Amino acid sequence: MASEAELDAEELQRSTAESGCVSACDVRRGQLVSVSGRLRTVVYTPRTNLPTLEADLYDGSDVVTLVWLGRRHIAGIEPGRALSVRGRIALREGRKVIYNPYYELELPR
Template sequence: MGGTEAGTFRRMLRRLTSDVEQLDADDLSAGAAREGAQPAAACASGQEVTVFGRLRTVEFCSPDAHASLEAELFDGTDGVTLIWMGRRRIPGIEPGRTVRARGRLAVRDGRKVIYNPYYEICQASEA
């Protein structure tokens, strides 16, 4: 087997023996790299970042607190919580959507967050 054939065989064997979550994470991180986004795992507090990934959860914070919408974006390397202050709902921001977000990264309670990010919905969720 030549070098290219052996590499193709190894990739195919890996895809057959890896678990689905790991393959999904690999696909997400490859997609983020293609989009020119930074890996979330490499982002540090205070940096202006662009992240790309899939929304895992979307939730509205309690009415007794200031209105805010939180969504967890996962890019295959790490999660980033996107927080829109003063918003109860944003059309299209829902679990399963692929989103590109840009803003200054902060760390709150040990989680990476971007407050009021600029965002672009990149594809509809798959049902």
């Protein structure tokens, strides 16, 4: 029997496919992509030179970290929120990252 986490991952992958977005597990460095999923974590990192807001977007297959440079808070960017993002994939310490992505919040279900 599938666990709740497995069922949630399957549902996220299904909605990603329906939205026409690329699965996070398939994106590669340098690609301009559209990815959709649910935010797992949102962290504000105060730095003296440039504060950042970072969020982990999970689509059921993998995580893409979204990084907004110079931002402390963005309305609607909170854990559990579903959204679609567009941007260029970069790698940082082996993790997939999109800096300053264009994003669209999806309506809460």
